[in-house]
Amino acid sequence: MSTRNTRAQAAWVIEQVIDKGQSLGACLPQAQQQLANPKDKGLLAEICYGVMRQLPVLDSQVLACLDTPLKGKKRIIHCLLLAGLYQLKHMRVKQHAAVTETVEATRQLKAGGLSGLVNGVMRRFCRELEQLQQQRFDDDSRTHLHSRWFIERVRQAYPRWWPQILDANNQHPPLWLRNNASHQSRAAYLATLKEAGIDAQPGQSANALRLPQAMDVTRLPGFDSGNVSVQDLSAQWSAYLLDPRPGERVLDACAAPGGKTCHLMEFQPQLQEVVALDIDQSRLDRVQQNLDRLNLSATLVAGDAADPDSWWDGRPFDRILLDAPCSATGVIRRNPDSKWLRRESDIAALAELQQRILHACWKMLKPGGTLVYATCSILPEENVNQIKTFLQQVPDAMLLSINPDDTSDQPGWQLLPRPDEGDGFYYARMTKQR
Numbered sequence: 001m002s003t004r005n006t007r008a009q010a011a012w013v014i015e016q017v018i019d020k021g022q023s024l025g026a027c028l029p030q031a032q033q034q035l036a037n038p039k040d041k042g043l044l045a046e047i048c049y050g051v052m053r054q055l056p057v058l059d060s061q062v063l064a065c066l067d068t069p070l071k072g073k074k075r076i077i078h079c080l081l082l083a084g085l086y087q088l089k090h091m092r093v094k095q096h097a098a099v100t101e102t103v104e105a106t107r108q109l110k111a112g113g114l115s116g117l118v119n120g121v122m123r124r125f126c127r128e129l130e131q132l133q134q135q136r137f138d139d140d141s142r143t144h145l146h147s148r149w150f151i152e153r154v155r156q157a158y159p160r161w162w163p164q165i166l167d168a169n170n171q172h173p174p175l176w177l178r179n180n181a182s183h184q185s186r187a188a189y190l191a192t193l194k195e196a197g198i199d200a201q202p203g204q205s206a207n208a209l210r211l212p213q214a215m216d217v218t219r220l221p222g223f224d225s226g227n228v229s230v231q232d233l234s235a236q237w238s239a240y241l242l243d244p245r246p247g248e249r250v251l252d253a254c255a256a257p258g259g260k261t262c263h264l265m266e267f268q269p270q271l272q273e274v275v276a277l278d279i280d281q282s283r284l285d286r287v288q289q290n291l292d293r294l295n296l297s298a299t300l301v302a303g304d305a306a307d308p309d310s311w312w313d314g315r316p317f318d319r320i321l322l323d324a325p326c327s328a329t330g331v332i333r334r335n336p337d338s339k340w341l342r343r344e345s346d347i348a349a350l351a352e353l354q355q356r357i358l359h360a361c362w363k364m365l366k367p368g369g370t371l372v373y374a375t376c377s378i379l380p381e382e383n384v385n386q387i388k389t390f391l392q393q394v395p396d397a398m399l400l401s402i403n404p405d406d407t408s409d410q411p412g413w414q415l416l417p418r419p420d421e422g423d424g425f426y427y428a429r430m431t432k433q434r
């Protein structure tokens with residue numbers, strides 16, 4: 001991959017995602033490593049993320065320009081044309097640069113025999129750009145840029161809001177920060193940012209800040225010494241809802257990469273112990289890195305939250321945060337590849353796993369203790385329905401409502417993704433009756 005230009009790298013990444021089922025998170029960094037210039041790395045990410053946002057439309061427009069679809073080894077050239085068309089339609093790349101670089105990438109991908117075809121298709125895109133940009137579609141997938149099964153589920157769950165939800169998923173995500181209240185007040189950090197010439201706005205939860213302009217967060221004042229962390233606004237509610245008190249023992253049951261573990265320790269610095277559990281040892285390394293940057297320490301355990309017998313010492317916890325593995329359908333704007341990688345059949349399997357983990361965690365909770373169940377999903381099957389079933393099955397579980405709409409009939413708090421606001425998230429809070 002080393003001699004390939006940015007467009008050739010983009011074609012490789014896109015093929016990995018749409019044909020080989022890899023996530024952008026897994027293959028984009030690999031391709032970025034092959035590029036020396038940080039600007040090229042940024043351009044590569046912009047192209048790959050953009051293609052994932054717009055995929056069904058770009059796909060049909062590329063196919064419409066080809067006499068025969070490019071199959072087998074030639075599929076990478078189809079992916080290259082997706083990247084080329086995306087640049088012309090959605091980026092401020094000069095047309096001649098997009099054409100020249102895309103044709104050059106054809107050679108670098110060892111498909112030089114197709115460079116005439118690529119040149120012709122790219123030039124046709126340039127000629128027909130206005131029509132391509134204004135084209136309207138009569139099917140849901142191309143109109144709303146999501147898979148059909150997902151559109152149907154969102155439509156059923158939110159008959160009033162579904163178009164806005166899908167539209168929010170197709171926007172660029174906002175950048176939210178969490179001020180470290182154990183280092184300085186939010187107002188003080190806002191003043192520091194202002195001095196450094198960085199525009200920021202306070203958010204609804206007490207330590208949230210939004211940066212209207214995305215930037216390399218490692219360059220934020222005091223980032224290395226833990227004055228601030230990246231965390232979405234909606235995710236920041238978890239510590240307030242769990243509300244741990246001095247001297248308590250807390251389990252963060254699905255902890256990696258540790259965003260919420262760190263937040264709840266900043267929120268309550270006098271905890272007796274925080275156990276950060278995750279099934280994936282390699283992801284626990286990320287938890288340790290985050291704790292180190294913030295100068296915090298927790299007990300890290302690699303284990304299965306659904307099977308406490310394999311790792312738990314039997315001492316019950318005062319509070320448990322269960323940020324369950326989920327469909328991540330509330331954070332699609334951050335992971336647009338998930339629109340094409342997620343399968344409808346995943347949802348029932350995830351709901352079953354969540355229910356098993358929830359029952360297992362309940363056993364580890366002290367009588368009188370609090371458990372917060374959270375997901376970054378917007379699907380009722382993983383959220384409200386899950387908690388409704390749990391409350392019906394478990395006699396000592398009592399809902400602690402978060403807001404007036406949160407009743408045992410419609411338990412929990414469903415947040416939907418909104419432009420410039422938080423991600424889609426769900427929270428329910430329950431106590432174990434003594």
Ligand SMILES: C[S@@+](CC[C@H](N)C(=O)[O-])C[C@H]1O[C@@H](n2cnc3c(N)ncnc32)[C@H](O)[C@@H]1O
Pocket residue numbers: 253254255256257258259260261277278279280283303304305306323324325326357
């Ligand atoms: C939504 S992420 C957690 C995000 C984390 N709470 C944060 O705020 O940074 C879900 C995590 O659950 C972990 N996980 C999945 N199944 C698990 C299980 N059975 N037991 C424990 N952890 C599990 C995954 O490895 C993943 O790290």
